Amino acid sequence: MIGNLLKGKKGIIFGALNESSIAWKVAERAVEEGAQIVLSNTPMALRLGETEALAKKLNSIVIPADATEIDDLDALIKKSMEYLGGKFDFILHSIGMSPNVRKGRHYSDLDYGFLEKTLDVSAVSFHKVIQTARKNDALNEWGSILALSYVAAQRTFYGYNDMADAKALLESIARSFGYIYGREKNVRINTISQSPTPTTAGQGVKGFDHLMDYSERMSPLGNATADDCADYCIVMFSDLTRKVTMQNLFHDGGFSSMGMSLRAIEQYNKSFEYDKEHPFD
Numbered sequence: 001m002i003g004n005l006l007k008g009k010k011g012i013i014f015g016a017l018n019e020s021s022i023a024w025k026v027a028e029r030a031v032e033e034g035a036q037i038v039l040s041n042t043p044m045a046l047r048l049g050e051t052e053a054l055a056k057k058l059n060s061i062v063i064p065a066d067a068t069e070i071d072d073l074d075a076l077i078k079k080s081m082e083y084l085g086g087k088f089d090f091i092l093h094s095i096g097m098s099p100n101v102r103k104g105r106h107y108s109d110l111d112y113g114f115l116e117k118t119l120d121v122s123a124v125s126f127h128k129v130i131q132t133a134r135k136n137d138a139l140n141e142w143g144s145i146l147a148l149s150y151v152a153a154q155r156t157f158y159g160y161n162d163m164a165d166a167k168a169l170l171e172s173i174a175r176s177f178g179y180i181y182g183r184e185k186n187v188r189i190n191t192i193s194q195s196p197t198p199t200t201a202g203q204g205v206k207g208f209d210h211l212m213d214y215s216e217r218m219s220p221l222g223n224a225t226a227d228d229c230a231d232y233c234i235v236m237f238s239d240l241t242r243k244v245t246m247q248n249l250f251h252d253g254g255f256s257s258m259g260m261s262l263r264a265i266e267q268y269n270k271s272f273e274y275d276k277e278h279p280f281d
């Protein structure tokens with residue numbers, strides 16, 4: 001499905017690390033739909049990942065920035081405006097990282113230095129990106145800013161750890177800044193709450209494969225893939241969603257509205273059959 005939904009639009013996409021990254025798929029779809037983009041990631045990610053190759057493929061450029069560093073963001077926004085020929089229309093924040101998750105720290109035994117890093121990288125960076133864009137008056141009227149979230153912001157998922165707190169803050173920033181930027185410039189700010197997706201960040205979560213299987217069984221439409229997510233992001237960047245703002249939009253095959261599904265019960269019952277067959281285990 002290729003069209004011109006983003007014809008004439010320009011934007012910055014953060015977070016394309018490799019082919020499985022959600023941001024990678026969004027970048028490909030945005031260009032397919034006629035957008036001109038700038039890619040950004042940390043200098044380390046640029047060394048270890050494949051962002052440069054994506055830029056080449058999409059006839060785009062990469063501008064390095066650590067999204068927690070205001071100076072980096074300011075330089076990124078200014079250089080992007082130079083490259084894109086002025087103001088632009090959309091930003092995707094597809095950034096997440098928790099040192100507590102990486103180091104296997106339990107939620108009841110968090111390292112608070114790590115927690116600060118989790119919150120800064122995964123949530124406050126969203127505020128920093130928006131604030132820096134606004135100070136540079138970088139976005140056109142009716143622009144669209146998006147970040148990616150997860151349902152652990154509303155409900156508890158064992159293993160998601162302090163990323164749940166970061167996602168709750170991320171969604172709150174979308175609402176708080178959405179009001180200000182909306183009143184001022186008609187710029188909309190939303191988060192998309194995506195199904196578990198097998199990416200580098202996703203697979204770092206404890207028990208990720210079981211989580212994927214569980215939500216696949218629970219969701220009437222099944223898990224949303226990274227490609228599905230890219231499609232949704234394109235619609236959110238397009239002029240078809242100009243009055244949607246300050247929302248956390250679930251993109252999860254229905255998971256967030258479910259209590260229990262037949263497919264999940266059937267799987268759960270199998271554990272009882274095993275108990276009957278192995279009463280002394």
Ligand SMILES: NC(=O)c1ccc[n+]([C@@H]2O[C@H](COP(=O)([O-])OP(=O)(O)OC[C@H]3O[C@@H](n4cnc5c(N)ncnc54)[C@H](O)[C@@H]3O)[C@@H](O)[C@H]2O)c1
Nearest residue numbers: 015017021022045067094095096148196197199200201202
């Ligand atoms: N994979 C999932 O199951 C899932 C589900 C819901 C939401 N999300 C969210 O989607 C977003 C993208 O993650 P992904 O799953 O595509 O994984 P990914 O690992 O491909 O992407 C994460 C990106 O964050 C970048 N990053 C880390 N620290 C940064 C910093 N300081 N500055 C700039 N960039 C930085 C990484 O370099 C990487 O490109 C994240 O916000 C993640 O929490 C993922």
